[in-house]
Amino acid sequence: xxSSGITLANMTSEQPALLLIHGFPMDGRAWKEQVEALQAxxxxxxxDLRGFGSDTRPVPEAMTMExxxxxxxxxxxxxxxxxxxxxxxxxxxxxxxxxxxxxxERVRGLVLANTRATADDADGRRGREETALNAFDKGMAVMxxxxxxxxxxxxxxxxxxxxxxxxxxxxxxxxPEAVAAASRGMAxxxxxxxxxxxxxxxxxxxxxxxxxxxxxxxxxAMADIIPGKHLVVIPDAGHLSNVDQPEAFNxxxxxxxxxxx
Ligand code: MLT
Numbered sequence: 001x002x003s004s005g006i007t008l009a010n011m012t013s014e015q016p017a018l019l020l021i022h023g024f025p026m027d028g029r030a031w032k033e034q035v036e037a038l039q040a041x042x043x044x045x046x047x048d049l050r051g052f053g054s055d056t057r058p059v060p061e062a063m064t065m066e067x068x069x070x071x072x073x074x075x076x077x078x079x080x081x082x083x084x085x086x087x088x089x090x091x092x093x094x095x096x097x098x099x100x101x102x103x104x105e106r107v108r109g110l111v112l113a114n115t116r117a118t119a120d121d122a123d124g125r126r127g128r129e130e131t132a133l134n135a136f137d138k139g140m141a142v143m144x145x146x147x148x149x150x151x152x153x154x155x156x157x158x159x160x161x162x163x164x165x166x167x168x169x170x171x172x173x174x175x176p177e178a179v180a181a182a183s184r185g186m187a188x189x190x191x192x193x194x195x196x197x198x199x200x201x202x203x204x205x206x207x208x209x210x211x212x213x214x215x216x217x218x219x220x221a222m223a224d225i226i227p228g229k230h231l232v233v234i235p236d237a238g239h240l241s242n243v244d245q246p247e248a249f250n251x252x253x254x255x256x257x258x259x260x261x
Contacts, residue, residue: 015261016108017043018253019072019084021092023114023240024186025135025143025179026170027053030089033246034253041257042085047075049095051178053170059177062184065091069099076106085257087111089242090214091182097192100199109260110199111253113206114239116218117192128187132180140179144171153210153238163243197225204230204256208237208244230256 018038020031028046035044049068051059060067072095076084085108088096093115100107120128134143148157148168157164196203203226207219216233223231232252237244 015042015257016083016085017045017076017081018257019076019086020044020046021068021072021086021088021095022046022049022052023090023092024182025052025140025174026167027055027174029053029170030167030240031242032166034087034242034250037246037250038254038257041254043081045075045079045081045084047072049092049182051181052174056175059181061181062188063178063181064185065094065098065189066102067185068095069102072099073103073106082106083108085109085111085260087113087253088115089113090115090239091186094186094189094192097195098189100201101192101195104199104201107201109256110201110203111206111256112203112219112222113249114208114211114214114219114241116214117196117222118218119189119191120187125187128183131183135176135179135183140174140176141172143179144168147171150213151239151243153208153236153244155236156238156244167240167243193221193225196222199226202228202230202256202260204232204252206232206234206241206249206252208239208241209233209235210238210244211241213239 020034022028022030027048031046035046038044048055050071083106086096086099093112152164205219205223234241234245234248242249
């Protein structure tokens with residue numbers, strides 16, 4: 001077991017380990033349904049990124065996506081895991097792309113869920129600073145309540161209130177300094193379209209048909225430049241497509257893992 005997050009090992013698997021990288025501002029618990037479903041297929045790691053969840057280590061004012069990726073690489077090294085399939089959702093996708101840019105030889109497959117490869121524009125960067133300040137001034141409980149309708153579909157909130165409450169609780173429990181550092185770090189991330197254009201790593205893009213934070217064109221733009229154009233649009237799913245439609249998300253992930261065995 002890791003010092004933070006969730007790891008379930010299937011040491012008999014012939015497949016590379018699956019490293020699930022959570023979005024903002026959450027932690028590894030957001031992958032509960034994926035860890036449970038995929039552990040029979042391969043070794044699954046769903047760590048908390050530095051500062052989030054059970055990782056209570058101090059964070060600098062801005063945590064770059066490269067810094068998160070560096071910590072994940074150290075985690076893999078500690079566990080003797082050489083090659084992985086990276087699956088990052090939203091901010092987790094930014095971290096996955098930073099990892100791929102630095103250590104392509106360690107990446108057997110890449111899954112980019114509900115994310116984008118472009119950098120923030122000036123307005124976006126201003127918004128990041130506002131979010132960072134709000135984490136301290138308004139507090140995480142208020143932010144969690146405000147975020148929820150943008151993360152999950154109204155259908156999920158109405159029919160699976162326990163799933164919505166679990167996500168709200170995860171967000172409300174994060175430390176403001178970790179949230180601020182991540183927000184400022186996202187503002188610093190570079191454009192990764194060239195990386196995706198040139199990568200030889202098998203890549204799958206997943207998104208939700210109702211994602212209001214990363215609308216379909218963000219995913220389409222990535223899929224258009226990747227050889228093979230593997231794009232899965234999950235119906236009736238929002239930004240957290242893995243929570244809104246876990247079965248469809250898990251099926252796409254499982255098929256992808258199987259395809260690169
Ligand atoms: C996330 O879910 O990680 C965020 O929406 C990413 C972002 O704000 O760019």
